[in-house]
Every structure is written in structure tokens, then in C-alpha cells.
Amino acid sequence: MEKIAFDQLQEELFYEKMDNGLEVYVLQKKGFNKTYATFTTKYGSIDNRFIPLGKDDYVRVPDGIAHFLEHKMFEKEDGDVFQHFSKQGASANAFTSFTRTAYLFSSTSRVHENLETLLNFVQEPYFTEQTVEKEKGIIGQEIRMYDDNPDWQAYFGLIQNMYHHHPVKIDIAGTVESIADITKDHLYECYRTFYHPSNMLLFVVGSVDPKETIEFVRANQGKKDYKEQPEVKRAFEEEPEQVKEPKQVRQMNVQTAKCEVGLKAVDTNLQGKELQKREAVMNVLLDALFGKSSPLYYQLYREGLIDETFYYDFTQEKGFGFAMVGGNTAKPEELAERVKQILMEASAGKHLTEEALQRSVKKKIGSFLRSINSPEYIANQFTRYAFNGMNLFDVVPVYESVTLTDVMDTAKHMISEDRLSTFQILPK
């Protein structure tokens, strides 16, 4: 067991890699009632072409399968895992993203029992034809719910504009049609390939004793017979740097229009410290341009182009990445033009000042301190960072290292007309 101390933050992180390859992290939060644990596999919606365990050739699996598998993990021969957790006073959940599937619980008592339930239910799959068929109705309704959600439609619409081939453009839940093809054999194949402990990470945060917790996990894993498994081979098509479509419009049953502008990221092979720096620089850049204290935000607000839903975001992982800027607007066309213009001007060095940079850095550090009040944030973000070779607890020093030259160079390097795209939702 290793101990990693973060002095300024007054936090201590404990770590151990189990014999079967599982990485375990424990962070004690004094004074909290709650313990929150996530058990995450490095397997998400983008992993749709890979060599299954024990096979030689690549397969292409149906869209939405990682998410479908997540749903089906909760059903066992003796019933529903939710029931076990609630008997033990815990609430359980799970989510699937582009690159991860996470199973989690939070509880204020019986932490070891809940931890055992978490580890065991994720490590003991049980799929039958009948339960797989039944789930199609439930997930079908989940998909329909998102079909009617204009924010989600704008988000995926914009990604689909930007990406030609990369599976990030496929909706995480798939479609009603694509999930119709899923069988229990598909689920077992994906499960065996991606749910090996060496492809997974356990994070426990809250009112726990780190040493006891790690011992408990070690004993639990020691009872299970895992054979060594090589790293999964995944395949992705070559993706052009340019966007696929510069603009698309969709009409929906809404009263307020939406407009989103996307910037497709370059250097999507970045990992570790380089990726962490890139994320920090991009966040500072976008905040200096579009944050609530920027003069441009004020202008756009005064001109009636934006309201408080206006936001920006940057995300990048191995193989894909994008910035998004937008929100509800009465004038989608005008807003799109202005945002693109501001980004192009920034690539030429305009709007970027030392003063704006300092303010954004302070703001990001403050916001990070707020975030680490939240066990959920720590566990989920730590895992995302770790899967990309980064460290969540380096956020403050990385932000402090950002210079105006970094911001200007990155703006020049990243922003280009042919990497910009807009997506609008208009009232029918």
C-alpha cells in the first residue's frame, strides 16, 4: 500500500495494485457520514471494434452495447441488485460514458458489506435471453426520453457534425433499432473482454479507514480466480482533422432556439501531463473569452444573443476531443457567427490578456476547491484522469503553471475555420 500526500489540500490518498491487476484508491474524508465508491471499467460506447478475448479477428458490436451491458449487470439469478443495496441502506447506480462504465454506491453504514456487493455483482455476470429481451423495452424508453431532450440532441448533433468516422459520434445508448440486435452472447463477449480487473479501477472515498478498506478488497479479490489477460486491442478508423459538416439545423417541438458552436480538437493522441496541460489551457482560454466576467459575455448578453444558459466546455480523451460553446438564444444565426468570429480573433491573439488569464486561473482553482467537497466528483473525475494518465490532485499546480504564451500558442494551434461547426435547434 502506498500513501500519496497532497499537503496544500490536506488530503491523503492510499493506493494499491492488486495481484490480478485491479487498481484500488482510497481517500478518507473526515467528518463525512457518507462513503462513495465507484468500480469502473475502461470500456465505453466508443469501444465498438476490438478483438474479443481468445479470438484472432476484430468484431464490430451493435451500437449501445456497453450501456446495455451496464443495465444488465444489475439483474441476477436471485433478483435485482438494487434490492440488496437498499437492504444495506445504500443507494446504487451506474453510468456509461464514451470511455468508461462505472458502477457505484453511496452509503452511510455497512460500508464493507456494500463494497462486497459492489465488487461481487460486477464480477459475476448473469445474462439470459429472456432478461435481455425484457431490458429492450426499458432502454427503449430511456432512448425516447433523450430523443425529446433538446440539450442532448444539440450535444450529439454537434458531435455528429464534427466527426466523420470516430464512434464518439454514436449515441451512448444506441438506437431502438441497434439494441434490437443485442443478444446474451454479445454481452458475455464484451464482458469477458473488458471486465478483467486489470482493465478496472476501484475508488472509495468518505468515512473509511484506508488500510482496512484496502485489506478488505485484497481479501475479496484473492478469493476470485482471474487469469492474466493481455491488454484489449481496439481499432479506430483514421479521423480527418476537419469537421464533417460546418452546419446543421434540426427542428424540434420547442419554444426556444438553441445554438452550439463546436471546435474539433487536434493532437488527440495526447495523454498524461500533456493532456492535463492542454485541458487547463483550453479551459482558461474559453473562460477568458466566454466566462461570465469577460467583456465579450457582457456584450453578447446586452445584445440579446445569450441568456444564463450560455456555457462553454472542453473535453478530450484518447482519440477525440472538442470544445463547445452555446446555449438558448433568440438569434441562433447571429450567435453562431459571433462565437466563430471571437474564436478566430482569439487564434490571432485578440481578447487574450494577462489580466483575464489571472482571473480565469483563480476562478478555476476556486471551483476545484468547491468540487472536492464532493465525494462523487472526486471518485468520478479521479478515475477519468487516471484512465488518461493524469492526476486529479495536480489540477491546482497545473492551472498555476498556465502562462499567457501557452494560451496564445494553443489558441493559434487549435482554432481553425475548418475545425469549427455549428448546430442549431429551432422551434418547429
Place this chain on the structure above:
Amino acid sequence: MALVNETIIDKNGYKLHIVPTDKYKTITLMWKMKAPLKEETITKRALLPYVLQGGSEKYPTSTDLRSYLDDLYGASFYVDLGKKGNYHVINFTMEVANEKFLKESESLLERAFSFMHEVLQKPLVENGSFNQDIVDDEKRSLKQRIESVYDDKMRYANARLLEEMYKDDPYSLHVNGRLDDIDQLNASNLYQYYEQAFAEDELDLYVVGDVQADQVETMADSFLQFTARTPQLADASSSSSQPAEVKEVKEKQDIKQGKLHIGCRTYVAYKDEDYFAMQLFNGIFGGFSHSKLFTNVREKASLAYYAASRLESHKGFLMILSGIDSKNYEQAVAIIREQLSDMKDGKISDNELEQTKAVLRNQLLETVDTARGIIEMLYQNVVGGREITIDQWLEAVERTTKEEVVSAAGKVEMDTIYFLSGTEGE
């Protein structure tokens, strides 16, 4: 040791609630203003906090104000609105870093108090009116905020259900007010309302974090002073009554998923003895993922992704909600009715009762792990007019018997079924 230590001090015109805890790396301040829900004032109340955060005497534009917050180590500041029974509540929330974790020696808390004072008591005023530009911008934003409810079909269905169920009751009013009122609001009549609200509203300030009570009190005294007032009570007689038969309202839109929202009257509120039994009723019926609604509508019948119930603590209102294919409407309603009558008939297993107690306890303990959670729990006492500590809450849940839950179930009456049907699967 108690789970939450709250000190309440009477100040000039408001109550100061201090909750010292070393759990967080930040300190949270929340200013709450409460008044009875009324048609005449609702839209003004919905606009007012946004105008105040749009600029002050010292920070005349939102850019000035936001820059100051960023410099304050990215302090967060936001306003929002809530409805608690027949009351409307305006919230101003600020969260500042604790300087212990920063290379900073100055008290950020004192600066936070000073900022609150600026926003609440030193607005940008010219000749007895708010600033025209800010009011115009915020009127536009408020319109967009009200219109966007239509775009979120779950929120839309909630609003429509309340309109139908509480026709002559102010509870049907939306927190953001009414679209048609906005054009009549201006910089001058809104300023008049500002003075009225700060003179008449019931005011509460919560401070949660690693603080010392005496220091907080000194800061409160030097930065926040108001005149004494007697808080107004909501008029209970205006409440509408239940129809003789369950009312069914159907509406159609071009959407993929139908939204089924059913309103029930519980006749039990926070101030009542059987409030905890009603909480358990809600938990067993539809509050959690082991509940009857989730198990039967989703897991067994495969009709929905979500099927749940939510309890409003002060109105005696419970809402059932589920997203379904329109063709499954009859089946879903039948299953839901069956679950409700099972509850009334006492078809509740020991297991269901114990599970629900365990998760309710868990939920409560988790709620008080967040500063906002602590504040909202404690504020129930202000709204409900009954002092219950978190520890008493936990004991009361533990003590509740199955008989008491069944007796609470006996009071729950379905009032209105609202269905926003989609065009898919017909």
C-alpha cells in the same frame, strides 16, 4: 454529538443560522427571502434577484461583479427560486474558499459578507428606479426562462399538472412567474417591490463551514441590518379542494415519449405528527429503486425507464411520474392504481419497510454531507413552523410502524391524472 449543530440568533429583521463544521474546504452563505405565493407579486419576485445580481452601486455591471467574484478565488454566487407549500422563496447563495487552503491570509468570509451587503442593500439605483438596461436584459432572460419550461417535457408536465389540480390555489403558480406580467414590469415598479420585499419578507441567513460563531455574528452585525417585521402567513383558506372523481387531462404534442404525471393529495404536511409515516409511505410506494412503482412499472412490466413518486413536504402533495409509450397508457395507470391500493390494503412486507427505513436514513445522512443539503433540511423548520433536529428525524423514521404507514396511505387520494401523449407507438 449531534449530526448538525445549528445556532439561531435573532438579528435586526432576520434570523442568523450558524452551522460550524470542518467538513468542507469552502464556506457557504445562503440568504433566503420568503413570502406567501400571490398572483400579484410572483413575477416581480421572479425578476428581482436576477436584477440585483445584474449590478450594484459598487459593481455597476455584471462584468464588474463577476470579476470581483473571480478574484475572490472563484467564489460562486447564484440566485434561484423555490416554492415551499404556498410560499415563494428567493435564494442568494455564495460559496467562498476557506483561505486555509490557499496562499491567502485575508478573510474571504468577511469579503463575502461585504459582497452580500452590496448585492442585497446597495443596488444600482437612479432616481428611485433600478438601472433600465439591467431590468430590460433580465426581463428578456426571464421570458426565455419561462418559455424554456415548454422545452423540457418533464417540467412542462409538472407545471400543467399543478395548473389543472390547483386551479384556484396559488400553489399552481410557477416559481418563475407569469409570462403575461413581464411587459408591465419596469425599473420603477420593480424598485418599489424591492423595498416592499425587504421590508416584509421573512429573512434568514445561513452560514455553513469551518467558522467561529462569534466572528460570524460580528460580521453579520456590521454588514447586514434590516428593520423588524412580522412574517406574513400564507392564506390557508384559498386552497382548492379535491374533486369528487379523479380528473383526467390529456394533451398531445409532437414528442417521442408520453409523460404521465399523477397528482395526489396526502393531507399531511411537515408540521403534522404523521409526516414521517408519509415519508415512509412515499419511499415504499415510489421513492427509491426498490419501491413498488419502480419494481412493477419498470422491472416487471418493462413499460418505462423511470417510474417514481415525489412528496412535497409542506403542501400535502404527492406526484407520481413516469415516461411511457402512449399506447401503454391504460396499462401503466392500472399498474399504478394497483400499487396505491396495495399500499392502502397494507400489502407491505417487513422487508419493504426495513429497506425503506435504511435508505431514508442513508439519504438523510447524505443530505447533511453537503452544505446546501444542511441548509435545506434546517429551512424546513422555518417553513413548517416545527423544530425538528436531524437526529429527531432519524429517530422518528426508525420508530414508525407499518400500521402508521398504512394509516398514512389511507389518506392519500388520487386527484388528477395528466398525460402528455406522444405521437410514437400509437
